[in-house]
Amino acid sequence: MLRSGWSLARSAQVLVRPIAFRSVRLYASFPDHTIIDMPALSPTMNQGNIGEWRKKIGDQLSPGDVLVEIETDKAQMDFEFQEDGYLSNIFLETGSKDVPVGKPIAVYVADEADVEAMKGFTAEDAAKELGQSAGAAPPASEEKAPEPQSTPAESSSPSKESSASDASSSLSSDAAADTTSAPTNRIFASPIAKMIALENGIPLKNIKGSGPGGRIIKRDVENYKPSASPSGPAASASAPAPAPESGSAYVDIPISSMRKTIASRLQASKRDAPHYQVSSVLKVGKLLKVREALNAEGAEQGFKLSVNDLLIKAVAAASLKVPAANSSWLENEGVIRQYTNVDVSVAVATPTGLITPIVRGANLKGLVEISTTIKDLGKRARDGKLKPEEYTGGSVTISNMGMNHAVNDFTAVINPPQSAILAVGTTIRTPFEDPTSPSGVTFEDTITVTASFDHRVVDGAVGGEWIKALKKVVENPLELLL
């Protein structure tokens, strides 16, 4: 048995070596890195020319830094980077023309120390990682077909110090045991694929890899659709927790840059802005009727208003009446900036985290415009396709958990540098005293809203006035016309 096992290992080794061994050196010796693609700097951009690189290899990258200049169709633009890291590779030199959107142009790493190690990483390597090259992958998978499928996986996946001899020894001991479908303990996937999978709670073992040697690559994870997909638009429960390996006490989820940003911003908000809350129970019977009446026209005209759309308009109206809530504390400039228009940030839960796309000038927009804007922004937020200017800024925020029936009310953290945020609970039938009713009570639909204010800008009584204005306009929705 051992003898045949040995010969199996040797023949596997000979067959697999040209491809798999290169893979070992290729993927095992590069640290974790992220590939930067040619960005679409405008909605219609398909390709562009690379201009001056404003950062060189080894430079630190911070959000807002200009990485490289890009020209497309006579328009000169700066590619502003939004992540933290260090530039490790540049694939396309200044002057490269007609680079299609999505093509890898550079690489960055999280640690300065890793820049040196990324030296030999080429554009071809990047393309392979992203599964764009049609080169070595197909022949390898065909060649290994007669052999047990897991053999190449075994030889390429072990830790960084693997060498040919290690591969063969693992082959010789495991080859007999490993047959085609037995899952191995190691998941063979690229660092980016692993990161995305963990962030999105996607179990890697359910994914079939399309990279070289059956490796799971970024595209496989991005295209993965679980069979029972959770419904419900903004439900934050849609991302299941990563399945822990059997027997381990915890799972470590790498902190994504989005999580880092949310963490630091909200921590700073709580630290710097003295939060206090004001709540109110809003009777929404009339509001719901108005919505129903308007939506009766909606089917033909192609819109469907949600309660949230109406609340956004109400928040805008209240903010115009009490502009202190529509302001920013700008200590460095020595001012409290009161905005003329109300740009409402709308909290949207996406699989990767919380993001707040903005409905600009909500006070000026009609309900249908607000509704279509939200639908578009929300969809693109969940697809991760918002542009920075669509979620930075805003003068007040609304966070609506109304679709979660368990949430009566909640408090939200102010989005700096705004001064107010409205947290909206779910609709509940509430009894009210009614002398005219035979039972003495009538039931009405209510929503409990809780506004958090920054006491540096909005004093208690002022916060109360804002809630009063909001309640007035929600309970008498026709006042929105004024």
Added chain:
Amino acid sequence: MTTASNARVFISATHDPRVNLAIENFLFRTLSKFNTSHCLFLYKNSPSVIIGRNQNPWRECNVPYLESHNIPIVRRFSGGGTVFHDHGNYNFSVMMPRQQFDRDAYIQLLVPQLNRYAGNDKLFVNERHDIVNSSNQKVSGSAFKLVHSHAYAHGTMLLRSQLASLSQSLRPSYIGSIIGRGVESVRSPVANVEWLDDHSFEDSAIQAFKAFAKIESEPLPVFQFSSFDEFFNRCGDLSLRDDYKLLTTNEWTFNQTPKFEHKIPKDNGHISVMVDKGQIVEINDQSVRKNDFPLPLPYHAEEVEKYIPTYGPIISQAMKN
């Protein structure tokens, strides 16, 4: 919603192209600082050749001719191709919030205003965002720059430009071929708009701007200045001086050229001159192995002739024709 205080017009009475480009850049960079939503800048330049941000001057214009006639070459901050400016050419720059950026929106409003002065020979906008006359000759070209918060579209208008000087200036002088990255100009036949003058152009540009910024019924502040110092003293921003200086340097004008190869033909093959950042970095002759040259050396006819043995005169000749 734009109120009069958010839109401004600046008109320059000074004709140094570097001054005007530096001021344009300054106005653009400080839009947020001065709470300006829309800005129109009108200016004229004395004879000069303005190349796009990522262009190769040697490929786009006649460098030796311009040098000997004291016509400056200036590399601007926006993309696009090369243009010839002189006193018969009026330039406009429209600055707007990034969300409003559109290559055509302003010139679509400008053309009807201009056409009020036209007889039968009306102007219209073509698919390359150029303004052309009824014989399809180009009378205006445009280029753009976008940053995070704002964008500008700027362009020229040929009123009574010296077209002979234009042709001579924009006809490259080199022999052989220049192969390189860098944006290439798209050449078109050009013509002057004889029936417009400075006043009618200014008036049309401002009316179009008012429509563009949606401030038709409101007064619009118009600032005029006649020298760099006058503008500088009013705004007091040192970065304006820095921009001006940058535009005058060879470092910016020539050394920002993307890498290219100048292939000079000879009897049996060619000589290859590799130029990077405006300096010759390699000379290769097919039949003879590469010799020792004092490289890098500026890609400049006189320097090359002086310092490079044997090949110097050949290269210099190939540059000057």
